[in-house]
Amino acid sequence: MPEIILQNHSYQYQITKKFVSRLTLRFVKNKILVTAPFLVPTSYILSFIKDHQSWILSHQTKFDFKKITILDKDYQLVIKKSARDSLVIFEDEQKIYLNSVSTSPASYLKIIDQKLRVHALKLINFYLKDLAQTYHFKYQRVSIRNQSTRFGSCSSVGNLSFNWQIVLLPFPLFRHVLLHELTHTIHHNHSAKFWVQLSLADPDYRTHNQLLKKHAPQYFISS
Numbered sequence: 052m053p054e055i056i057l058q059n060h061s062y063q064y065q066i067t068k069k070f071v072s073r074l075t076l077r078f079v080k081n082k083i084l085v086t087a088p089f090l091v092p093t094s095y096i097l098s099f100i101k102d103h104q105s106w107i108l109s110h111q112t113k114f115d116f117k118k119i120t121i122l123d124k125d126y127q128l129v130i131k132k133s134a135r136d137s138l139v140i141f142e143d144e145q146k147i148y149l150n151s152v153s154t155s156p157a158s159y160l161k162i163i164d165q166k167l168r169v170h171a172l173k174l175i176n177f178y179l180k181d182l183a184q185t186y187h188f189k190y191q192r193v194s195i196r197n198q199s200t201r202f203g204s205c206s207s208v209g210n211l212s213f214n215w216q217i218v219l220l221p222f223p224l225f226r227h228v229l230l231h232e233l234t235h236t237i238h239h240n241h242s243a244k245f246w247v248q249l250s251l252a253d254p255d256y257r258t259h260n261q262l263l264k265k266h267a268p269q270y271f272i273s274s
């Protein structure tokens with residue numbers, strides 16, 4: 052995808068030509084999407100984007116690309132331009148090195164989404180195993196998704212699936228999500244029995260559930 056520089060950062064843009072009478076601009080997941088009539092030249096479209104850059108920049112992600120907090124541990128994010136995309140976590144230094152071919156925020160987010168989910172799965176597996184042992188739950192397979200609307204799910208046969216970004220939550224909320232899905236391995240609905248079972252492992256489940264619904268988006272990197 053081509054890129055355009057706006058205030059020292061490059062942004063990916065996509066032009067779609069259609070039978071329309073005027074130019075329209077959308078900013079989705081840090082990408083600029085332009086719909087243009089067939090005969091409008093690219094140079095005109097690019098100056099149109101520049102004319103609207105303050106609107107575009109006001110709609111970009113709140114994520115500041117300086118720090119990532121994983122299970123209450125702060126990591127400094129060090130971004131470098133590189134020949135290939137990679138992400139390396141240094142636990143002791145508390146640094147995450149993000150090497151990116153492109154300098155666009157959209158590509159940084161894509162690399163974080165792709166590479167950090169592998170790390171997230173390890174963390175989720177580790178804590179799931181521990182909680183299942185302590186509170187006597189049995190589960191089958193675990194998978195990772197980037198469902199922005201759900202934190203996790205449990206299938207009828209006990210396969211668990213989680214949004215990888217739950218590792219960005221404060222630890223008590225992360226633990227609450229794991230326990231919620233583990234509890235579904237016994238009670239498949241949200242019956243009174245479900246909540247009683249959950250309360251045995253998470254006595255503050257009510258508060259955790261409310262905090263999660265209200266504040267989760269502010270911890271998540273992209274949605």
Ligand SMILES: [Zn+2]
Nearest residue numbers: 231235240241
């Ligand atoms: Zn549920």
